Amino acid sequence: MHYNTIIVGGGPAGLFTAQALAKKQKRVLLLERNKGAGKKLLISGAGQCNFTHAGDIEDFFNCYDDKAKFLKKALLAFDNKKTMRFFEEAGVAYTVFPNNKVFPKSMKSVDILNALLVQCQKSNVEMIYNELVNQISVYDKVFTVETATGKRYFSDQVVIATGGKSYAHMGSDGTGYLLAKHLGHRIIEPRPALTDVRLDENTFKVLSGVSVKQIEVTIWREQKKIQNYVGDLLFTHKGLSGPAIINSSRWMKSGDALQVNFLYPKSYENIKAYFASEVAKRGKEEIITFLKQFELPRTLYQALCQRISLDEHTTCAELSKKQREALVDQLTRCPFTIASLGGFHIAMVTAGGVHLKEVNPTTMESRKQKGLYFVGEVLDIDGDTGGYNIQAAFSTAALCADSIMQNKK
Ligand SMILES: Cc1cc2nc3c(=O)[nH]c(=O)nc-3n(C[C@H](O)[C@H](O)[C@H](O)COP(=O)(O)OP(=O)(O)OC[C@H]3O[C@@H](n4cnc5c(N)ncnc54)[C@H](O)[C@@H]3O)c2cc1C
Known part of the structure; x- marks a missing residue:
């Protein structure tokens, strides 16, 4: 039972490492705790698997926050184009959506999983399912991998590809x-990422299902601006x-303040000045009619008016300066307080994980x-939605397999 390399975890990162490595190494073993591989991959992209993003790889570097620096080498070594080519050569045609998200043409994630499994099979990866690894130790350059069934496997290298903590x-x-901690690694506290926000306030419940294009959200903590982000917003029944x-x-x-600018890229000052000059010209027009020009959903205007106790049928002439400025505030700096974030059970990825300072990029x-190697989401990396997480899994896997083979030369 002595292997060249043992890979722990059969998600996209583990499978990709295994098939790449086994093309050069004789004895590659993959241990997966489930009765089959790629369970999370199958539900990715709502079962359609948005497996990468088209466009320039340089654009990827904006999608992993400050973790992009760590990922740069991996992304450049095995980029999105190589991923698309890999699957094409494995018989999976792909389609690129207008927003540059890349899916298998069939829109079935099972095709991506099967392609990886076929490559593993072709290169003679040994796969054992229902094996939960619960201990890894190393003595005299030999790794001992122990599982919950009481078995022990030995190897020269171990790759930990166990993913994050969401959708457990x-x-x-x-x-x-x-496993990583036991081998001396620090873990950045795992947090749910790519998740939604719950609000205590009920005002916006009626807007559940309504979306607004290209808003800007700014996150504040203790009066300090943490980050801002531009994109589409969706109201849900919880937030x-x-x-x-x-x-x-x-x-x-939880507890952070959010400010939403529904009129982005116009600022508070732009809109304040515009309202000051235009409202006066619209005399008898009701405020709800005046607001129509901004092309936001009517229900949103109604909720914003309700929030500042402003009757939507108030005419422009009747609108006081205070009310006018409060309305501008709601439109461009609309405040919300985060009651809680959606937990790990609904977060698509995990932020935090194996400390990047302790892994060679x-x-x-x-x-x-x-x-000892780490690939995929077990690392302290998390990307935006759009195929960036699965691409990170493939890129780190490809680089890992490559460097193991280089080391062995
Ligand atoms: C609902 C949802 C939709 C998503 N959609 C997309 C998308 O469209 N595009 C995108 O880029 N990303 C998407 N993601 C994120 C993406 O699925 C993950 O980032 C990706 O699967 C991570 O790959 P991984 O191989 O690192 O980890 P995982 O896919 O989590 O695989 C880890 C594997 O290791 C196994 N394992 C864990 N611990 C052990 C152990 N001790 N012993 C043995 N085996 C173990 C697990 O059973 C699992 O099979 C989505 C995630 C979710 C939850």
Whole structure:
């Protein structure tokens, strides 16, 4: 039972590492706790699998916050074009959406999973399912990998590809962090990311299902601006969602204040000046009619008016300066307080994980333990929605496999 490399976890990162490595190494073993591989991959992109993003790879560097610096080498070594070519050569045609999201042409994630499994099979990866790894130790350059069934496997290298902590029922429940910790690694506290926001306030419940294009959301904590993000917003029955919220959730905490500019790119000052000059000219026009020009949903105007106790049928002439400015405030700096963030059970990815300072970004090898590697979401990396997370899994996997093979030369 001595292997060249043992890979723990059969998600996109583990499968990609396994098939790439086994093309050169004789004995590659993949251990997966579930009865099959890629359970989370199958539900990705609502079962359609947005497996990467088209366009220039340089654009990817804006999609992983400050973790992009770590990922740069991996993304450049195995970029989005290589991913598309890999699947095309494996017989999976793909389609690029107008927003540059890339999906299998069939719109079935199972095609992506099957392509990876076929490549693993072709290169003779040994796969064992229903094997939950619960301990990894190393003595005299030999790794011992122990599982919950009481088995022990030995290898020269170990790759931890156990994913994050979200959607734990898919298999990635954070046990990978314990394995890494036991091997001397620090773990940045895992947090749900790519998730929605819950509000205590009920005013916007009636807007559930309504979306607003290209808003700007700014996150504030203790009067300090944390981050701002531009994208589409969706009202839900519990609060806020949509790409602008989901993608910026990695910076949010319960209790943070959000400011939403529904009229982005116009600023508070722009709109304040515009209202000051225009409202006066519209005399008998009701405020709800005046607002129509901004092309936002009527229900949103109604909720905003209700919030400042302004009757929507008030005429422009009747609108006081105070009311006018309060309305401008609601339109361009609309305040919300985060009651809570959607938990791990609905977060698409996990922020936090294996500390990046302790992993070499040019090889994915641990700086603490020679022969130990980390790939995919178990690392402290999380990307925006749009295919960036699965691409990160493939890129880190490809770089890891490459560097293991280089080391062995
Ligand atoms: C609902 C949803 C939709 C998503 N949609 C997209 C999308 O369209 N595009 C995108 O880019 N990203 C998407 N993601 C994120 C993406 O799925 C993950 O980032 C990606 O799967 C991470 O790959 P991974 O291989 O690192 O981890 P995982 O896919 O989580 O795989 C880890 C594997 O390791 C196994 N494992 C864990 N611990 C052990 C252990 N101790 N022993 C043995 N096996 C173990 C698990 O069972 C699992 O199979 C989505 C996520 C969710 C939840």
